[in-house]
Amino acid sequence: xxxxxxxxxxxxxxxxxxxxxxxxxxxxxxxxxxxxxxxxxxxxxxxxxxxxxxxxxxxxxxxxxxxxxxxxxxxxxxxxxxxxxxxxxxxxxxxxxxxxxxxxxxxxxxxxxxxxxxxxxxxxxxxxxxxxxxxxxxxxxxxxxxxxxxxxxxxxxxxxxxxxxxxxxxxxxxxxxxxxxxxxxxxxxxxxxxxxxxxxxxxxxxxxxxxxxxxxxxxxxxxxxxxxxxxxxxxxxxxxxxxxxxxxxxxxxxxxxxxxxxxxxxxxxxxxxxxxxxxxxxxxxxxxxxxxxxxxxxxxxxxxxxxxxxxxxxxxxxxxxxxxxxxxxxxxxxxxxxxxxxxxxxxxxxxxxxxxxxxxxxxxxxxxxxxxxxxxxxxxxxxxxxxxxxxxxxxxxxxxxxxxxxxxxxxxxxxxxxxxxxxxxxxxxxxxxxxxxxxxxxxxxxxxxxxxxxxxxxxxxxxxxxxxxxxxxxxxxxxxxxxxxxxxxxxxxxxxxxxxxxxxxxxxxxxxxxxxxxxxxx
Amino acid sequence: xxxxxxxxxxxxxxxxxxxxxxxxxxxxxxxxxxxxxxxxxxxxxxxxxxxxxxxxxxxxxxxxxxxxxxxxxxxxxxxxxxxxxxxxxxxxxxxxxxxxxxxxxxxxxxxxxxxxxxxxxxxxxxxxxxxxx
Numbered sequence: 001x002x003x004x005x006x007x008x009x010x011x012x013x014x015x016x017x018x019x020x021x022x023x024x025x026x027x028x029x030x031x032x033x034x035x036x037x038x039x040x041x042x043x044x045x046x047x048x049x050x051x052x053x054x055x056x057x058x059x060x061x062x063x064x065x066x067x068x069x070x071x072x073x074x075x076x077x078x079x080x081x082x083x084x085x086x087x088x089x090x091x092x093x094x095x096x097x098x099x100x101x102x103x104x105x106x107x108x109x110x111x112x113x114x115x116x117x118x119x120x121x122x123x124x125x126x127x128x129x130x131x132x133x134x135x136x137x138x139x140x141x142x143x144x145x146x147x148x149x150x151x152x153x154x155x156x157x158x159x160x161x162x163x164x165x166x167x168x169x170x171x172x173x174x175x176x177x178x179x180x181x182x183x184x185x186x187x188x189x190x191x192x193x194x195x196x197x198x199x200x201x202x203x204x205x206x207x208x209x210x211x212x213x214x215x216x217x218x219x220x221x222x223x224x225x226x227x228x229x230x231x232x233x234x235x236x237x238x239x240x241x242x243x244x245x246x247x248x249x250x251x252x253x254x255x256x257x258x259x260x261x262x263x264x265x266x267x268x269x270x271x272x273x274x275x276x277x278x279x280x281x282x283x284x285x286x287x288x289x290x291x292x293x294x295x296x297x298x299x300x301x302x303x304x305x306x307x308x309x310x311x312x313x314x315x316x317x318x319x320x321x322x323x324x325x326x327x328x329x330x331x332x333x334x335x336x337x338x339x340x341x342x343x344x345x346x347x348x349x350x351x352x353x354x355x356x357x358x359x360x361x362x363x364x365x366x367x368x369x370x371x372x373x374x375x376x377x378x379x380x381x382x383x384x385x386x387x388x389x390x391x392x393x394x395x396x397x398x399x400x401x402x403x404x405x406x407x408x409x410x411x412x413x414x415x416x417x418x419x420x421x422x423x424x425x426x427x428x429x430x431x432x433x434x435x436x437x438x439x440x441x442x443x444x445x446x447x448x449x450x451x452x453x454x455x456x457x458x459x460x461x462x463x464x465x466x467x468x469x470x471x472x473x474x475x476x477x478x479x480x481x482x483x484x485x486x487x488x489x490x491x492x493x494x495x496x497x498x499x500x501x502x503x504x505x506x507x508x509x510x511x512x513x514x515x516x517x518x519x520x521x522x
Numbered sequence: 523x524x525x526x527x528x529x530x531x532x533x534x535x536x537x538x539x540x541x542x543x544x545x546x547x548x549x550x551x552x553x554x555x556x557x558x559x560x561x562x563x564x565x566x567x568x569x570x571x572x573x574x575x576x577x578x579x580x581x582x583x584x585x586x587x588x589x590x591x592x593x594x595x596x597x598x599x600x601x602x603x604x605x606x607x608x609x610x611x612x613x614x615x616x617x618x619x620x621x622x623x624x625x626x627x628x629x630x631x632x633x634x635x636x637x638x639x640x641x642x643x644x645x646x647x648x649x650x651x652x653x654x655x
Contacts, residue, residue: 316535316587316616319638323541326641330548359618 043067050151056083057144058107069149072129074121091118091126099131107142110135116152128156179255179276185232185269187211199255199278201248212274217244217252231261232269242279254279307362314355321348357490364415364493372410372498374521377443377450378403380413384420395428396436403443409450409518415494416518422491423514427456432509449500449517457511463504470504524653526552530579532564532596533557533614534588542583542640549645552581561591565599578607581652583636586615586622597629610652612636 046052052069056062063081070079073089087103090096095117102113112134119127133147173180179196181189189207197204200215207215216224220243227239238260245253256277262270325345329336336342381403385392392399409416424439431437442453461470471492495502499519506512529552531542539557546552556579558564564582571577586593593613600611613626616638626635633651636644 313616315618316538316638319616320535320537320541323545323639323641324537326639327541327544327548330642331544356618363620 052149053147054081054086054149055144055146058142065149072121072127072149072151073119074123074125089119089121091120095119102131103133103145106133106135106145110137110142116156127151128153179274179278181274181276183212183259183272183274185271187213187228190271196276199247199253199276200245206248215245215247217246220244227259228272231259231272237261245276254283307359315359318348318352318355322352360490361493364490364497370412370497372412372519374408375411375413375416376405377407377409377452377518378405380416381420381441384417384424388421388424391425391428395431397428397431397439398436399439399441401441403441403452404445407443407445407450408521410521411498411500411518412494415498419491419494419516422487423454423516426487427454427458427512430512431456431458445520448520450520452516452518453513454516455511455513460508460510460512461504461506462508463506467504471502524649525550526580526649526652528552528554528556528577528579530556530558530564530568530582532559532561532582532588532593533585534559535585538585538638545640545642545645549642549649551645551649560588561593561596561599563590564596565591565603568600569603572603572605575606578605579609580607581648582609582611583614584611586613586617594625597632601629601631612648614638614640 046066046068050068050072052072053066054069055064057064061083063083063086065073065079065081065086067077070077073079075081087096087100090099098115098117102115105111106113112132114130114132116128116130119129121127128151130150130152131147132150133145135142136144136146173191174193176193177195179193179199181192181196184190188211192204192207197207200207202210202215212224213221223241223243227236227241230236231239238258240256240258243255243257245255247253256279258275258277259272261272264270325348328341378401381401385399385401391397427439428437438457440453440455442455444451444453463470471488492502495516495518500517502517503515504512505515529546531539533539533542543555543557546555556567556577558567568578584593584596591599593615597611609631611629611632612634613632614636615622618637623635626632636648
């Protein structure tokens, strides 16, 4: 405003050459200084306001720049401008076009101009200037153009930066994924963003006629009032809570609300800024997860119950059958001398075995809080190894063992025994028919696991055919008298129970390698 | 070989009772039987017998899973009854659950845990244990 006033007055000065008016816009002390120093008032104003003057005499074709104008252009004070030179400072494009047009119009149509444009100074700096031009008319003809030149670079840059920041802020507000709102001190929604509208189902116009109380779940109003009061009293400057709103369809929506109070420079509360994160979907999926968990727990319980049934009921029936067969043998020996009785006996014995196996598997799977302990792999291996030394000698099996004596794994000793023995006896059992078994044992380490590698050069397994069934219950792949098809199934369960896993590679007639991942003990 | 006078079977399964009795007869295990279908029935009758001091069994074969009063509840009750005669108790169950086996160890008056089915050898071993004591 001050500048505008100044400039308007200055125009008058040019016309009237009367400096008393200028005095009016300066305060007394400044005037005194001026008087004392006898500085040209005109120069003073030019310097203070960063305003230069210029004049173009159409008849003489001369251009005059005041020293301030030269300063703005960053040219030496003895610089002698011409119209062409003057125009050459303007930045090509908008700035040059604007000034050319305005200047031409001023001469031809006698219209004044006042534009904000950019020049490139003599030292190559881009600078925002305000250029004002006015035509001096004599006998209805333009004889001179006079004007002002003001350096508005800093001001323009600042306001442009501010405008940019404002644009950025309002874009952020508008496009934020979180719902944002400005609420006045009475609780009216003043402004809301798109995300807010999506969450609530109201348009901006609709919500602006409502208060936050209108859309808050009645049970959550009390806490809002308290929080508002605390913020208005200055006890807190923000508050965060998980609360329920009601959308346009009056359905409950769960949100995470963050509100802060905005005060002006003198500390007066102006409004609230709220961020509202829609948690409804999260709540819904949480609910699903907990339902799933409940189902799983329920199924686990049933599984446990099933294991119990197997353990107790099935076994007791088997026990009775077995006992009755014994009694029949003693009481009625004549009824056993036929083809059928041995088959019945066999069937009952298989039933007993099946129940025992089921039991073993169930016991591994339902055992909670399994007590694992550190086990030195090599020591443990040697123990297992010695317990089947007779079998190894008899079968002339050749075993090379390369286990780092420092490896300690986490496990249950009984399980590890069973695991090792099962793989060793399998490797011997399924050797090539005409040659002794050969087994290589190695270990590898990665971060979490010790990988025990047991490689045999035996019959191998067709993994394409049997791969998915390899670790299944009652699956046998070789015609071997001892094949029960339960070993690998139990082994896999045991390995998994102690946090490990098994991988396998195999080729028919070349052999099989099992990779047993065991947890490293830390 | 010595013979047990009275053997008591506490079990709810009629097939087991039939089989156990027959096995005992065949192995010449005892002179007479006493059979109860659950813990409650056993407690009620044994209490009376023990207070009169007559016909007290020397050995009890006790099942765990029974209706009304199970084997554990029976043991808890039974230990509160005073007896002048030593009664050897064996748990005979089809449960191979280690939890059950461990629990049996906590009862002083339980001599052993036998897993069903029982055979003639089992009975012979029991007979030796009881008569030698």
